[in-house]
Amino acid sequence: MISKSGQIAKPLRPCYDDINLDRPDSPAVSVRLNFSEYEAEVPRHQHEQGQLILALHGAVTCRTENGIWIVPPDCGVWIPGGVPHSNQATSNARLAYLFVQPGAAKLPQECCTLSVSPMLREMILRLADVPVNSAPDDHTRRMVRVLLDELAQMPIQGLDLPASSHPKIAAITDALMAEPSDRRTLVDWAAHVAMSERSLKRLMVQETGLTFGRWRRQLHLVVALRELASGATVQRVSSDLGYESPTAFIVMFKKALGTTPTRYFSS
Template sequence: MQDVQHPPLEQFELDDLGQPAVALMLTTQQHAREFPVHEHRKGQLVVACRGGIVCTVENGVWMVPPGFGVWIPAGVSHSNRVTANGQVCFLLVEPEAAALPDQCCTLALSPVILELIFHLSAQDQAYPADSPTARLTSVLLEQLEMARCEQLYLPLPAASPLRTIAKALAQDPSNRSTIADWARQVAMSERSLARLVKSETGLTFGQWRRQWQLIVALQSLAEGETVQRTAEVLGYESVSSFISMFRKTLGASPARYVRSTGMAKTSAAPTLVR
């Protein structure tokens, strides 16, 4: 995709416009890689065009590889972290303009949706209601309503013991402690910790930790790390066992997934838990 010239608007200015959808393309050269906690009057789709994006809300973290977007409903506080040399596009959708989810989710974006978003980002965002841009935007929103949800999501539990574990894993993704080990560290019984994880996240401890590993793996691969190095970062004893986990979860090997999503080499990893 070639870079184009875009209207000199900021994403918060777009919130004031009344058009059904408005879009803004940014590279990390045009904007800081960290978008602090904020919210919008409109719903926002955060699209990774190059590199990767980590979106954080109060109760979860989403990893956004190229070809995907995170849908954030209106009024939901969130922060975004873009990988170095990344490129992000924001699509802001007027409330009630489309039947989109009322909760945050990751959406797989078809080539048609992506091209329509990129095209819209290059137009005058104050377009008239009877203009060609308005008609294309209508098609875009219709297509977006049919986009498939993907599980590139890590629930962040509110309970203090689980936040402690999450922060420890963020600092050392290779930590292979068992649930019994963690239970001792947070002064709980293994059974109580297992129940707490299930009630807070809807996942077993093993499922939650694998989802964490998947998010970290996607960050690493989006940063241009090799599959072998990514497996090492996650503490896998063999590359093949890491590849098996990755394929079982996302349906493709890491190398094939990177090729299919167009992940590009970048340089500095985002932080998941602050």
């Protein structure tokens, strides 16, 4: 790999190479990661511990068999232990991972987006500062206990894109994630996947719980959160999503999240 300066760039390494989850002396472990130093994509994997992914800067896309999540500001994506998932971070991403041992806290049994209070965020970052190889002292143990109690109180936010392993729905999902400005109608997609419009309409609701129109708007929201968090402008995102104007995109965003993109990312 050659850098812009013409020198040989240091190859990026998998982020899990630097994460030690074998910590039976602590119910939770936290680490910070700067993805300028690591490979952006973490392929499909699973671990015994539950995992909260917190975006400090930039964005990360988490994907499971049943959904796609973007980690937005003031939130974290919770992935229960044993759930296969993959992560794709933007190049400017700085993340915090919190790994929770099985049974250490009463947390959701399904993947979800959780609100993260300022206090909880600071406690997660404080725990990440504890040396990896040191046994937790009494202060750290008390902090972890409060941290997990606080995490269990965080409300769930509806910021996911329902997905499906059904090959026809998966094909549409992959196509629209790759080209979200594609404005083909349900009739067009039905022809593309060799189904009748009625059958695809029924299958979409059955597999995702949403009509095609609502599902595509949710996809646009998820993609917009990822791109805006990575530094793209509102004008660029609205164009990439196929909106006629930035105003039309802002209206969609505000209807979904109750505020404009600028205010959402400045909060």
